[in-house]
């Protein structure tokens with residue numbers, strides 16, 4: 308009998324503190340109108356001092372476990388995607404494991420920036436399909452505000468903090484149908500934080516402060532649109548599906564114009580696309596599970612529907628998951 312990996316619960320969490328476009332007008336040379344028109348973002352949530360990625364991840368995880376009708380004792384694998392871990396080590400997955408009072412199961416982080424959740428879900432699916440795990444907790448969580456230069460208008464208006472999580476269980480019913488992961492490190496310098504543990508933060512040739520995100524926005528934008536168009540084709544082709552077979556597009560929430568372009572590629576009406584970017588900006592690895600949880604909880608996404616999840620981010624990394632919910 309084929310074992311499928313099926314999402315049985317979703318959860319998410321946004322920190323209380325909100326930063327509006329108006330607030331940003333007082334910080335950098337920008338306008339609410341520019342941000343709305345060029346990105347679709349209205350506000351973002353920011354972790355307060357002392358509030359960490361693990362804090363956000365824990366809340367999202369508890370909600371997902373409850374929605375699945377499980378308890379932390381049932382979890383036998385934790386995969387957490389983040390670019391902004393609490394500590395260099397242990398992994399944030401281990402920190403969340405400790406918070407949930409789970410002991411002994413495998414727990415590890417995945418770093419694929421904005422594609423992190425797609426990578427993490429794909430890895431958990433392999434554990435479940437091979438029988439190595441039966442009930443996995445998959446989390447995307449970020450305090451991306453910590454790697455943002457709040458004087459750089461080219462990046463600071465785009466990003467925010469948050470967390471999303473799912474419980475994935477072994478099931479005889481269809482769940483995840485296919486996963487598609489890609490990366491090309493040749494694009495390292497178009498979107499990166501130049502400093503790091505091994506390289507250090509004293510980098511003479513860094514194009515600005517090595518602690519913060521540097522992005523050639525326009526080039527990233529074009530690559531994202533083209534690459535996401537290709538991953539849609541690849542995913543449909545691998546499953547022998549037509550565009551009209553997809554009930555919902557749950558895209559990475561980076562920019563409404565990128566989302567619109569992917570929806571056009573799928574000939575999909577925007578009513579069938581989950582868009583939350585306006586409410587929290589780009590939360591990197593948290594954005595796909597945040598959008599998924601929003602549309603599950605408000606009743607738009609129903610059991611049995613076909614969902615296409617996709618993301619693109621630093622690396623570059625990109626990927627998709629096609630699933631029957």
Ligand code: UT7
Nearest residue numbers: 337338341345421460461464524525527528561562619620
């Ligand atoms: O998660 C994956 C990673 N990230 C992304 O997917 C983001 C991809 N990139 C983008 O979303 C867009 O490129 C941006 C939103 C970052 C920028 O939009 P754009 O339409 O590509 O604008 P641009 O960079 O070509 O800049 C247009 C103008 C420039 O002024 P000039 O040179 O035409 O006078 C910028 O200096 O807009 C200016 N600009 C701003 N103006 C007001 C750039 N940022 C701002 C700002 N407020 N915040």
